[in-house]
Amino acid sequence: MSTRIFPTAKDAQNAFYEALERADLEGMMAVWAEDEEIVCVHPGGQRLAGQAQVRDIWRQMFAGGPNMRVHVAQQVVSAGMMVEVHSVHEIITVTGENRPRPPVVATNVFLRTAAGWRMIAHHASPAPGTPAPEATPAPTPKILH
């Protein structure tokens, strides 16, 4: 499917978020392992497993073209010889909105394969507010119209 080689897990993760911002389906699938046990969970979404389901959800998400910027923050990395787990907060700003959405916490698992580092799991879910200590009151929902 792809001959792109990622020398490090960080390279693979950078390519993942670049493909997400560009709504680049082939760029996205080049990050994933060619494996039927890959798993992907989007915030509030079903657990998707295998190449066909994972490709299909990205195809749907990217159908409208690029529509977001993603800032990766608060990263914690567990790094081994063959596997790395990157736990990140994704701060997403949708095109046309002047504030980022509430953060998403994501667990990204990368494996060192014969074809370089590839993603084998992405699990993302809404993160609650800001970490303690709470310096500011919780924001009230704002409806713009």
Next chain:
Amino acid sequence: MSTRIFPTAKDAQNAFYEALERADLEGMMAVWAEDEEIVCVHPGGQRLAGQAQVRDIWRQMFAGGPNMRVHVAQQVVSAGMMVEVHSVHEIITVTGENRPRPPVVATNVFLRTAAGWRMIAHHASPAPGTPAPEATPAPTPKILH
């Protein structure tokens, strides 16, 4: 902290859910790698990283004693020599309730260490309803009092 050895990732995962059902803090922490980069996300919760934060959340959760049964379903396993990712649905029944809660999707990452297989990441979040096709309408929230 613990000398318990898990010969397989499956053994470690079984011990994880047994400790969860028994509200057994030492049994739970024996499953985790002794590593400052372990990460744990409970449904709707903050991302917790490192031994101290992970131990503390389980201590809080287990403070009231055992209060649930957990059935693990729809497992997808990505297995390598050094790492396994187990994607599961957790069907939790809280003591005193006659129906399980809506399913939780969990990504459990295990590493083969010098001390056997250990968990390095647990990310759990609410799974939406049942997989398509939707045969039944979404359940309405029920308040028992």
